[in-house]
Amino acid sequence: MEDAKSDAAITRASKRVFFNMSVFEFLTFLRRGVFYTFMINYLFILMGTVTSTAALGTFNAIASSLGQNLLWGRISDRLKLRTTLIIAGETIAASAYIVVFFVHRIFINAGNNFYAGLTIIIGLSCLEFFWSMSDVGWAALLTDITSYETRGKVIGAMNFIASLGRTAGILFAGFLYNDGQGFMNGTIFYIVTILLFIGAALMAITSRSVKTNLNVPRQPLENNYKIRPSGTGSTNRSYASFLISLIVIILGAASINQIFLLFINLKDGLNATDPQMSLILTAWAIGGMIASLAAGRFADQIGRTRVLLAGFTVAAITPLFYSLTSDVLSMALIYGLNGVSFWTIQTVGLVFAGDLIPKEKRGRFLGAYNAVMALSWGPAGILIGGPLADIQVERLHLTPYAAYVNMFYVSSVIVAVGTFLFAVRFAIRKNRQILKLQD
Numbered sequence: 001m002e003d004a005k006s007d008a009a010i011t012r013a014s015k016r017v018f019f020n021m022s023v024f025e026f027l028t029f030l031r032r033g034v035f036y037t038f039m040i041n042y043l044f045i046l047m048g049t050v051t052s053t054a055a056l057g058t059f060n061a062i063a064s065s066l067g068q069n070l071l072w073g074r075i076s077d078r079l080k081l082r083t084t085l086i087i088a089g090e091t092i093a094a095s096a097y098i099v100v101f102f103v104h105r106i107f108i109n110a111g112n113n114f115y116a117g118l119t120i121i122i123g124l125s126c127l128e129f130f131w132s133m134s135d136v137g138w139a140a141l142l143t144d145i146t147s148y149e150t151r152g153k154v155i156g157a158m159n160f161i162a163s164l165g166r167t168a169g170i171l172f173a174g175f176l177y178n179d180g181q182g183f184m185n186g187t188i189f190y191i192v193t194i195l196l197f198i199g200a201a202l203m204a205i206t207s208r209s210v211k212t213n214l215n216v217p218r219q220p221l222e223n224n225y226k227i228r229p230s231g232t233g234s235t236n237r238s239y240a241s242f243l244i245s246l247i248v249i250i251l252g253a254a255s256i257n258q259i260f261l262l263f264i265n266l267k268d269g270l271n272a273t274d275p276q277m278s279l280i281l282t283a284w285a286i287g288g289m290i291a292s293l294a295a296g297r298f299a300d301q302i303g304r305t306r307v308l309l310a311g312f313t314v315a316a317i318t319p320l321f322y323s324l325t326s327d328v329l330s331m332a333l334i335y336g337l338n339g340v341s342f343w344t345i346q347t348v349g350l351v352f353a354g355d356l357i358p359k360e361k362r363g364r365f366l367g368a369y370n371a372v373m374a375l376s377w378g379p380a381g382i383l384i385g386g387p388l389a390d391i392q393v394e395r396l397h398l399t400p401y402a403a404y405v406n407m408f409y410v411s412s413v414i415v416a417v418g419t420f421l422f423a424v425r426f427a428i429r430k431n432r433q434i435l436k437l438q439d
Helices: 002-036 039-047 050-079 083-109 113-144 148-176 187-213 232-254 257-263 274-302 304-324 328-356 359-377 379-394 400-438
Strands: none
Touching: 002 039, 002 148, 002 187, 039 050, 039 113, 039 257, 050 083, 050 113, 050 257, 050 359, 050 379, 083 113, 083 187, 113 148, 113 328, 113 359, 148 187, 148 274, 148 328, 232 304, 232 328, 232 359, 232 379, 232 400, 257 379, 257 400, 274 304, 274 328, 304 328, 304 400, 328 359, 359 379, 379 400
């Protein structure tokens, strides 16, 4: 009787945890959609080069990686502080956004737009070191409360909710941006700050239910994945191989993130208006919604490797069609397919990582995984896309249109290389292992 009551309590706690986490995920991506959709365009107005627009994501990614791998991941593993890290990270971020806005506004009032843009880049990058505690806490918590059998479905559902939030954020951003005035007058900063405080409060409520839910026994992973090597060294090597191939793929796919936003705004290209850009980006998010639900379930049913390979392949192909598209609706369709690929990788990549990582190392290993995914924020643009685009325009005297199209081709090639590395390590070798077992 007592066991039945205990199981019922765990079930209720689980439902509360998942509901609260779903709302938190929606608010998180609503905030990202509102703030980052047009931040690239705003920084380009202030600073004037493609490379400078990628600097925000680059320094953010560096700060986030340092924070997660040197500090927060270790704290998460040692003290098991999942929700506490999330609450602290969201609260610090909410306060810092207001400070960054007012300092950047001082430079704008002084007529120094370049330093106003630099303030945003440096301020948000410093913030990201502390904010990254929320990222590692979230990834570890989500892995803690799922099992091998349900991880794909649950993470897929969470990413579907994230896509809904991002879509809503993109739509709002299309009206709030107003040729940069939404950032310049502080409206977007204020909205983001409110959302962060709400998220922190929600996770404070969630923390009460998490302890009960974590008492649910988990079936050992080894019973489900018989071909995987059992040794710690083999697991570490497999995880390292996965991250290496993912690094190449993310660098290739994300190297044109900033370029694409500038490309569709070119007069020689689509010459898209703010609402039209919002429509194209919304299509990307809608593609992500569909992919998140489908990819997670498919990953549980037909295997993580197959679904990841499908996502990588689409990511390699879609940039080839950007320059061939002559109207907004066609571009929305193509970019929607790119959204399918990204969210497939985002969903199943975390599932795949969660399967490989030993429980006692989740904080540190997921910190490394988050660091790789953070390459999409800007490092890929500043290391590959931005400099190569600027060199073609400034040194080779190509038009921006021609330079951007060339970068789309480069992106496809790099993603194809990373896909090949992943296939060799996890698809071809696994098939050989199966054939040996059959013999």
